[in-house]
Amino acid sequence: MPVAKRCKALLQNLISPLTLMSAPEARSAVKVATLVVGLLVLSILPENTYAALVQGLYSQEVPVSGQGYQKRADAMSQALAEVLVKVAGQREVLANRVVKSALAKPEAYIRKFGFRSSSADQETSLNRQQYLQAVFDDQAINRLLRSAGVAIWGQSRPSTLVWLAVESVGQRSIVNASGTLPAVFAESFQGRGLPVLFPLMDFEDAGAISTVDVWGGFTHKLQDASRRYGSESILTGRLSRALSPDALAQNERYDGRLTLIFRGMSQSVAVNGLDAVALTQLAADLVGTTLSRHYAIDASDASGKTLLVVENVASLDDYAALNKYLERITAIRDVSVHRVAGSTIELELVIDGSESQLADALALGRNLRPVAPGVQSDSSATMRYSWSY
Structure with missing residues (x-):
């Protein structure tokens, strides 16, 4: 069965029993069910799912x-x-x-x-x-x-994988997609235009990481366990919940610390007596501020023209798809063909920001893969990639 049909059937099976719930309960459960399906999709997609195309930014x-x-x-x-x-x-x-x-x-x-x-x-x-x-x-x-001199962050944005260890009534556990907290995270992150994921905590995750690893913030363990999700942005935290699990969610308070791990660097914020909404908004602020510094494009820092060489563009359909792909990248203002040689095409780009920011933006997708320097046939090329569609 195609992935789309499998996901639709799974979501329907999860939502059908909700007709017996009250409307507020059903709405909350639908959010959780949708998040579960999203994470299950990740488990059957190829690895290296780097980014999501965020809708509704405007x-x-x-x-x-x-x-x-x-x-x-x-x-x-x-x-x-x-x-x-x-x-x-x-x-x-x-x-x-x-x-x-x-x-x-x-x-x-x-x-x-x-x-x-x-x-x-x-x-x-x-x-x-x-x-x-x-x-x-x-x-x-x-x-x-x-x-205003403010950098602009486009629709293509990396997903952040969240590993949280929560202590409640003397017990510690890793938060997975089936809990209520991920639904609150999803709402706060959506309000910031930030894709967010929680681990499935299936057999593979359980074998790769433990509650001790998350509570201790062991970076290497977290990065290893995150590879299957293809996320370079990892939010981890150790939190103590003030009330027992059967208490009303709106009365729960959290204390602890959140840490964002991104490109070998980590940045932390303290959590002091916050409810679930305030906690997730703090997390969204940490992630949004940090990632936008890498991916948002400042038009005042323009590099002018850049040559992009793309191999494996074998047909007009490939060229049309490549053009459409590049149009979605905020850093690129204009694209023109410089030269065509067989299945290799040289494109002259007018870009905002730096070439390193352009490389970051290209790395978020799955269709352009950088060609290893030793394999490049044209050493004068500024940037060289292979097209896969």
């Missing part, structure tokens, strides 16, 4: 207490702020003088907006929550960030 939904002019304007400003944080990858963007000025006139950046009320199960309530849904003009947002 749209946002925010709660609003009314549809009057001032309340609508305030909600639009909040939605614009959250979109700018997603596209830039870090909250520091909101302190920028140019951005602050733009937040006072958010309607200039909105393509369309509308309102919705809270879900059908609350229709009888007099206090239904309303939401403003706004879709922003991506080109206008990018122009704003460039004029």
Whole structure:
């Protein structure tokens, strides 16, 4: 059975029993079920799944207490702020003088907006929550960030694998995708445009890593166990939960430490008495700020033209797919053909940022693989890759 059909069937089997639950319980369970399916997909895909194509970077939904002019304007400003944080990858963007000025006139950046009320199960309530849904003009947002000197992070973003060891009532365990905490992580990370994964903790994971390894933060063990997931970004943590597992989730508090391991470097933040939402927002801030420094592209740091040599472009279909692939990379402004020799094509790129940032962006995908320096037939080529489609 094709992967898509298998996943659809699995998700249906997980969700069918939810019809017997209350609506709030069902919504929470659906999030967990969807996350489980996503992780199961990883287990049957080829290794080296480096990145996800993030959707919805330029749209946002925010709660609003009314549809009057001032309340609508305030909600639009909040939605614009959250979109700018997603596209830039870090909250520091909101302190920028140019951005602050733009937040006072958010309607200039909105393509369309509308309102919705809270879900059908609350229709009888007099206090239904309303939401403003706004879709922003991506080109206008990018122009704003460039004029503010802020780097832009494109849709292709690396997934972060989360290894958490949680101590509760004297027992320690590794959090896997079937728990409630991953659903809260998924929501907070989605709000930042960050793909996030939790381990399956199946037989393979259990043989590769232990609770002691995660609690102790043993980097080599964590990196070895993470290889199957193809994630270069690893978030790990040791957390103590203040209440027993059967306590209400909203009353739980966590203490401990989170550490992001990325490219041989690690950065940590303390967790002091945070609930699940605050914990996951702290984690999203740590991941977003760190990764955006590597992948977000600063237009003011332009390298001009770069020669990209791509082998194994054997047909017009290959060329069309390669062109479409390169169009999605934020660092590339323009592509033109410099020379064609058999199945090798030389492309002249106009890029923003540095060539190392371009190499980082190309490394996120699975279709372009760098050719080893010793194999290059043209030593003058700035960058040389092989196309696989």
